[in-house]
Amino acid sequence: MNVLRFMLHNRGQVLELTLEHLWLVGVSTVFAMLVGIPLGIVIAHRQRLNKPVLAAANIIQTIPSLALFGFLLPVPWLGDRSERLAILALTLYALLPIIRNTYTGITGVDAAVLEAGRGMGLTESQLLFQVELPLAVSVILSGVRIAIVVAVGLATIAAAIGAGGLGEFIFRGLAMVDNRVILAGAIPAAILALLADVGVGWLERRLRAR
Amino acid sequence: MGLRYELRYAGRNMPEPGATPVIEFRDVSFRVGQTQVLSSFSLLVFKGETLVLLGRSGSGKTTTLKLINRLVAPTAGEIYVNGRPNTDVNVTRLRRGIGYVIQDAGLFPHFTVERNIGLVPSIEGWPKERIQSRTQELMQLLGLSPEIATRYPHQLSGGQRQRVGVARALAADPEILAMDEPFAALDPLTRDDLQREFLLLQQRLHKTVVFVTHDLREALRLASRIALMEAGKLVTVLTPQEFVKSSDPWVAAYVRAFGDGLESAANRGAS
Numbered sequence: 302m303n304v305l306r307f308m309l310h311n312r313g314q315v316l317e318l319t320l321e322h323l324w325l326v327g328v329s330t331v332f333a334m335l336v337g338i339p340l341g342i343v344i345a346h347r348q349r350l351n352k353p354v355l356a357a358a359n360i361i362q363t364i365p366s367l368a369l370f371g372f373l374l375p376v377p378w379l380g381d382r383s384e385r386l387a388i389l390a391l392t393l394y395a396l397l398p399i400i401r402n403t404y405t406g407i408t409g410v411d412a413a414v415l416e417a418g419r420g421m422g423l424t425e426s427q428l429l430f431q432v433e434l435p436l437a438v439s440v441i442l443s444g445v446r447i448a449i450v451v452a453v454g455l456a457t458i459a460a461a462i463g464a465g466g467l468g469e470f471i472f473r474g475l476a477m478v479d480n481r482v483i484l485a486g487a488i489p490a491a492i493l494a495l496l497a498d499v500g501v502g503w504l505e506r507r508l509r510a511r
Numbered sequence: 512m513g514l515r516y517e518l519r520y521a522g523r524n525m526p527e528p529g530a531t532p533v534i535e536f537r538d539v540s541f542r543v544g545q546t547q548v549l550s551s552f553s554l555l556v557f558k559g560e561t562l563v564l565l566g567r568s569g570s571g572k573t574t575t576l577k578l579i580n581r582l583v584a585p586t587a588g589e590i591y592v593n594g595r596p597n598t599d600v601n602v603t604r605l606r607r608g609i610g611y612v613i614q615d616a617g618l619f620p621h622f623t624v625e626r627n628i629g630l631v632p633s634i635e636g637w638p639k640e641r642i643q644s645r646t647q648e649l650m651q652l653l654g655l656s657p658e659i660a661t662r663y664p665h666q667l668s669g670g671q672r673q674r675v676g677v678a679r680a681l682a683a684d685p686e687i688l689a690m691d692e693p694f695a696a697l698d699p700l701t702r703d704d705l706q707r708e709f710l711l712l713q714q715r716l717h718k719t720v721v722f723v724t725h726d727l728r729e730a731l732r733l734a735s736r737i738a739l740m741e742a743g744k745l746v747t748v749l750t751p752q753e754f755v756k757s758s759d760p761w762v763a764a765y766v767r768a769f770g771d772g773l774e775s776a777a778n779r780g781a782s
Contacts, residue, residue, distance in 0.1 A: 417617030420580055420689070421631055421679070422606030431630075435621050 304488070309480040314505035315431050315470075322466035325459060326493070329388045333448060335472025338441060340396075341403020342429065344388045351404060358397040366390065366455050370462045387456065387464035394455055395448035406437025439509040446501040453494040457486065467493075530557040533589075533687060533719040534579055539588030541574055541743075542731070548574050549743045552588070559717040564728040565765070566740035572723045575740070576689050578719060580609045607631055610680030610688040610718075614695050616672045618664040624650075624675050625660040631683045649678040654708065670701035677709075681716075688720045694729065706732055727769040731755070739765065 308315050344351040364372075371391050374380050379389060410433050418428050434441075460468025470486025516718045534556040541549040553702050556562045566571040578590050579585040581602050590597045597605055626633075628649055629642040637645070650657060651672040665673055673693060680688060692738045694702045706729060713720065713733075724730055730737050731751040737753075739746040739762055755766055 377653075411617075413613060413615060413617040414619060416673075417611065417613055417676075418613035418619070420582055420606060420609075422603045422612070423630075423634065424533065424603055429632060432621075433620060 304481045304484045306344050308485045308488070312486065315485060315489060318465065318467050318469055319493070322453070322456055322468075322490065322493065325384070325387055325391060325456045325464065325466050326449060326497075329391035329420070329451050329452055329456075330395055330445065332388070332392040333399050334445060335354060336392070337396045337399030337444075338403050341400045341441070342407060342433075344400070345404050345407035355397075355401060355404070360398050361393045362397045366458050367461065368393070369393070370458070374462065383459070383462045383464040387459035387466075391452050391455060391459070393454055398444040398447040398451070399413065400444075402447075403437065406440030406444075407433050409440065410436045416482060421477040439505045440506065442505040443503055446498060449501060450494050453490055457490055460484070513578045530560075532556065533593060534584075534721065535591040536575070536578070537589045539569075539575075539578060539585045539589065539590060542586045543579065543584065547743055548607055552743075553744055554738055554745060554748065556719060556721055558719055560735035561713060561720040561722055561733055563722045563724060563734035563737045564740060565724060565727065565737050567725055569742075570740040571743040572725075572740050573691055576691050576721055577721050578608045579656045579687070580611060607635065607683060608680075608685050608687065610685040612676050612680045612688065612690040612693045613672075613774050614692045615669075616664070616676030616679075618672055618675055618679070620664050623661050623663055624655070624667070627664070627675055628678045628682055630679065635683060639774075645682060646678075649681055652657070652681075652712070668701075669697050670705060672707060673697060674708075677712075686719060688718045688722075690720060690722045690724070691721055693725070700730075709733060727765055736768075 314452055330503030344354050348401060351411075361369075370386065373386050376386075379386050414423060414432065415428060418432050423431070456466050457468035459466050461471050467486040467490045473485050474480065474484070474486065532555045534554075536552050536554045539549060539552045540547070550573075552574075552575065554562075564575055566572045567570065574583055579592065579597070581597055589771055591602070592605065592609075600759055619630070625643075625646045628646045632642045632645060633644065633775070646660070647657065650660065655671065655674050659667065659671065664675070667675065673696075676693065680690075694705050709735065722730075722733060732756065734751055736748050737754050738748045741761050747757070747759055749757055749762070754762060757763065757766075
């Protein structure tokens with residue numbers, strides 16, 4: 302109850318940090334989709350590229366997040382504003398699930414269906430937009446869902462480099478050894494993750510091809 | 512033109528004098544790595560006939576079919592479609608002029624029946640009403656009841672799916688139909704229905720059909736002529752009536768494998 306009272310008392314700041322958090326997650330997820338989905342499509346069609354691209358995305362994933370923020374800090378332009386840096390790091394982490402699921406979704410399309418389409422005279426781009434992507438969309442979205450949930454958690458660490466977000470409460474609470482403050486950051490972050498999970502999951506089911 | 516073909520194909524069966532060739536394979540070979548899938552394959556397909564490519568698995572019949580619409584490119588030789596090498600025509604144009612039907616139909620699982628049938632007309636930019644009336648016409652022609660128009664492929668029976676597959680191939684009214692074991696996955700009763708309907712349909716439409724099967728009974732029933740293939744080579748081209756009587760060792764072996772009662776099958780198809 303103490304926590305709720307604290308959050309209510311500081312509701313202005315809770316709201317502000319939640320919005321900042323959403324902004325970091327939202328922008329980085331959009332960037333990761335803009336890069337990851339086309340890349341996933343390319344490696345699904347050019348099998349030779351799939352191993353190196355997935356390996357690179359995997360390696361990024363293994364870098365500890367705090368270390369990645371640290372690495373990027375001295376980079377010019379990026380390091381000027383911690384927000385840019387946080388978005389880049391979050392984008393990099395979101396790439397793997399999006400690339401991998403796009404690849405899995407597209408390669409999972411029945412070969413007979415593709416051949417029928419090709420045999421009927423569909424061009425490669427018609428095949429992509431009318432057949433492959435619609436059939437892969439639910440798998441791609443489940444990758445996006447994983448990426449968002451992971452990003453909501455990771456974005457709390459962005460506060461360590463001053464990028465804002467709900468992590469500010471968490472770090473402040475740690476420094477003050479005050480659980481109320483920690484939870485004021487952790488609870489809204491958990492709710493965000495759950496909402497994103499449910500929301501994208503709903504979208505996934507709506508768009509699922511029969 | 513007729514004389515040249517008669518000379519080139521001397522001794523091979525000609526359906527009728529002066530028939531127009533629609534598809535011609537000229538000395539076509541196809542190799543993948545070390546495997547010779549097709550060697551020096553020459554064949555004429557005439558307007559309005561149903562030419563069945565018959566042979567066991569791996570004899571090269573599906574490859575032969577895919578050479579027509581350029582899903583496969585030959586390593587040597589040429590394929591003529593309507594008197595022109597098929598590489599002279601834009602590949603998309605070529606394919607839209609050849610209806611393609613495959614085993615299990617290969618329907619788009621995320622499209623309804625009517626969208627599946629109307630796909631080629633719609634990418635060809637037909638007006639909506641025309642697509643709709645064409646779809647209705649085809650569904651009626653293939654014996655599909657109108658209420659399944661809004662269903663998805665997974666809600667259909669195997670026979671219905673294959674009918675939709677044929678309707679889809681006919682949508683833009685192509686002159687040529689390429690059919691790759693279209694009825695192979697169906698139960699015997701449904702297959703029998705579809706074969707009978709195919710014959711009726713062909714009596715009305717007179718398409719030039721190239722039909723791949725390994726089933727001799729199906730070949731005897733549907734074919735104007737049967738082209739028997741073995742190990743990437745054309746063994747012989749015969750009418751069904753000639754096929755069952757032939758003394759060619761490969762033909763005889765095939766006939767023996769299918770047992771008795773084949774002559775009646777051949778005659779039923781012809782009647």
